[in-house]
Amino acid sequence: MYTVEEKLVDRSRWTLLAVALATFMTYLDNNIVNVAIPAIERDLHLTTSGLEWVVSSYILVFASLLLAGGRLADVWGRKRLFLIGLSIFTLASLAAGLAGSVEVLVASRAVQGLGAALVTPTTLAIISATFVTTRQRAAAVGIWSAVGALALAVGPLLGGLLSEYVSWGWIFFINVPVGLATLGLAAAVIRESREVSGPRRIDLPGVITSALTLFALTFALIEGHDRGWTSPVILSCFAVAAVLGFVFVQLELRVREPMVAMSLFRERVFSGGLIALLMWGFGLFGIYFFTSLYLQGVLGFSPTKAGAAFVPMALLMATGAVISEKVSHRLGAHRVVGAAMVLMAAGIASVGLLGADADFASLMPSFAVIGIGGGLTVPLTASVLDAMPRAEAGVASGIFNASREVSGLLGITVIGAVLTARQSVLLTAGDTPLDAFLGGYRAGILLAAGLVALGGVAAYLGLRHPSAREEAADVSAAQELSAPSAAGDVAPAMPARA
Numbered sequence: 001m002y003t004v005e006e007k008l009v010d011r012s013r014w015t016l017l018a019v020a021l022a023t024f025m026t027y028l029d030n031n032i033v034n035v036a037i038p039a040i041e042r043d044l045h046l047t048t049s050g051l052e053w054v055v056s057s058y059i060l061v062f063a064s065l066l067l068a069g070g071r072l073a074d075v076w077g078r079k080r081l082f083l084i085g086l087s088i089f090t091l092a093s094l095a096a097g098l099a100g101s102v103e104v105l106v107a108s109r110a111v112q113g114l115g116a117a118l119v120t121p122t123t124l125a126i127i128s129a130t131f132v133t134t135r136q137r138a139a140a141v142g143i144w145s146a147v148g149a150l151a152l153a154v155g156p157l158l159g160g161l162l163s164e165y166v167s168w169g170w171i172f173f174i175n176v177p178v179g180l181a182t183l184g185l186a187a188a189v190i191r192e193s194r195e196v197s198g199p200r201r202i203d204l205p206g207v208i209t210s211a212l213t214l215f216a217l218t219f220a221l222i223e224g225h226d227r228g229w230t231s232p233v234i235l236s237c238f239a240v241a242a243v244l245g246f247v248f249v250q251l252e253l254r255v256r257e258p259m260v261a262m263s264l265f266r267e268r269v270f271s272g273g274l275i276a277l278l279m280w281g282f283g284l285f286g287i288y289f290f291t292s293l294y295l296q297g298v299l300g301f302s303p304t305k306a307g308a309a310f311v312p313m314a315l316l317m318a319t320g321a322v323i324s325e326k327v328s329h330r331l332g333a334h335r336v337v338g339a340a341m342v343l344m345a346a347g348i349a350s351v352g353l354l355g356a357d358a359d360f361a362s363l364m365p366s367f368a369v370i371g372i373g374g375g376l377t378v379p380l381t382a383s384v385l386d387a388m389p390r391a392e393a394g395v396a397s398g399i400f401n402a403s404r405e406v407s408g409l410l411g412i413t414v415i416g417a418v419l420t421a422r423q424s425v426l427l428t429a430g431d432t433p434l435d436a437f438l439g440g441y442r443a444g445i446l447l448a449a450g451l452v453a454l455g456g457v458a459a460y461l462g463l464r465h466p467s468a469r470e471e472a473a474d475v476s477a478a479q480e481l482s483a484p485s486a487a488g489d490v491a492p493a494m495p496a497r498a
Contacts, residue, residue: 014189015130016140019123020147021182022086025175026116027151028158029058029093031288032171033109035156035307036163043168044102053106056222061113062120063405064215068207070121070398071259075202078122078129078394079192083183085118090179097172108172124397128385129193138325138382145378146318149371152288153314156307164304206259209248214402217241221409225416260395272462273384277400278407279455280341280377283448285408286415287348287370294441295363298356298434309363313371320375325382333379334463341456344373345449352445356434383463415444 033040033055040054073081089112096108127144131137162170220237227234252258265271288310295306320340328336347369354362385396423440431439 011189011191012130012136012140014185015126015191016143018182018186018190019082019126020144021178022082022119022186023123023144024147024151025178025182026062026089026120027148028155029112029116029175030062030155031152032155032159033058034292035160035304036168036171039163039168040105044100044105054102054109057106057110058113058116059405059409060215060218060222061110062116063218063402063409064211065114065117066121066402066405067210067214067259067395067398069117069119070125070395071202071207072118073122073125073394073397077192078125079186079190081118081394082122082126082186082190085115085122086179086183086186087115089115089119090176090183091115093172093175093179097169097176099169120401121394121397124381124385124400125394126190126193128397130191134382134386135325135329137386138328138379141382141385142321142323142325142378145381146321146375149314149317149321149375153307153310153317156292157304157311158307160302160304160307201257203252203255203257203259205251206248206255209244209251210259213241213244213248214406216244217406218409221406221413224413229417260399268462269383269386272458273380274399274403276337276341276377276380276455276459276462277384277403278410279451279458280344280374280380281404281407282411282414283344283348283452283455284370284374284411286411286448287351287445289412290415290419290441290444291351298438299358301360305360309360309367312364313367313374316368316371317375320372321378322375324376324378327376328379332464333383334460337377337380337383337463338456338460340373340376341459342373342453344370344377345453345456347371347373348452349446349449352442352449356438377459380459380463411448415448418447419444 037054069081069085092108092111092115096105096112099105099108123144124141127140128137131140158174159171162168162174216237220234220241223237224234229235249262252260252262292306295301295309301309324336347366350366350369351363354366381400384400419437419440421440422443423436426436426439427433
């Protein structure tokens with residue numbers, strides 16, 4: 001016979017499995033398509049524009065609606081939105097696999113992005129509601145992060161294998177049985193977790209302005225390289241994003257039940273953690289993208305071999321994520337995350353120092369350092385989540401994921417600009433195209449390493465235990481968040497940090 005406590009623990013584990021499976025699916029679709037593009041191009045006779053939109057349509061919708069998805073989860077219920085989003089994602093995956101034209105494929109990818117934007121913020125919110133103690137929550141976030149790391153690395157490898165030996169349609173069909181199984185499991189084990197004291201109204205102006213801001217910014221970052229950063233379309237998108245971002249902040253300062261309480265950004269753990277998270281995404285996504293080009297264009301790796309090179313990094317990252325809770329409990333999250341990001345920066349910098357004669361084995365030490373460092377940064381996620389009131393867990397997860405997506409795109413954009421500029425200088429100076437590319441690659445990677453190291457400093461300062469004066473300021477911020485609204489609702493107080 002199971003005791004009540006044992007049944008709750010068992011249910012919590014099954015809940016974690018359900019959200020981990022959903023996380024794996026949505027993270028996988030961020031990059032599984034990239035290596036299958038040549039096969040899709042041959043079958044559907046795609047133009048260059050069509051190729052770009054097969055990839056970009058998913059990212060554009062996904063990044064734009066993450067904040068909105070998080071708020072909808074807080075208002076309507078995390079389980080409900082999780083099931084709706086996962087259903088949309090699974091059906092869209094089936095449609096994408098069956099697509100016989102570029103129009104159907106791009107539309108299906110966009111709908112996949114919608115489903116992922118509803119699912120992804122709910123995963124962390126469900127973890128926050130299911131695992132109530134700080135240590136349990138941190139351990140669960142570690143497993144959640146490990147699954148995400150595996151998906152990011154397995155995506156290119158799995159995409160290469162399926163498109164090369166089966167059919168490109170299977171990079172989407174694979175989601176269907178996994179999605180159906182996850183839907184059945186989630187419906188049975190996940191408890192609805194909308195907080196009694198949570199928001200009851202949807203801040204529609206906030207939802208619309210945040211979505212349009214993220215859409216304009218994401219579109220500019222995706223299309224800027226091809227259209228030109230000074231083209232009227234791209235400059236207009238950046239201007240629209242800036243204006244709408246300002247409007248969003250002003251609306252949130254005035255509305256009774258804001259989508260995002262601006263006073264949160266005065267909370268040191270939250271703001272410092274977000275800065276560190278932005279730097280982390282900048283470095284990690286940048287190295288994934290440009291090191292893939294280096295592996296294939298300079299070292300001559302096949303797409304499958306290039307994908308396989310990232311697997312050991314992902315396994316070590318997953319291992320680091322799983323053990324990070326115990327390490328941070330013993331040493332303190334600020335020390336562990338700060339040191340881990342500096343370690344990660346050193347690994348990124350060492351990759352930039354490799355040349356044209358590197359091989360698979362010579363890559364592994366640098367990749368191992370990046371993996372271990374990246375995995376040990378997981379307490380950053382748990383700390384940012386803990387800095388939010390429990391009733392705001394959905395929108396907190398949305399902020400977390402939107403920040404990561406935008407910082408990743410920004411990393412690719414800035415590193416690409418530095419690489420191109422340095423490459424042009426070296427070509428003008430008479431270097432060979434290969435040496436010029438390597439020089440630009442090194443410059444971009446070293447910039448990424450420096451920003452990740454600065455993120456480590458931000459994490460150390462942001463996550464460390466507060467002074468007495470800062471504790472008093474935190475109490476003041478919590479009182480602002482918990483002040484009764486005109487409708488008489490009372491928001492929950494800020495949780496104490498462990």
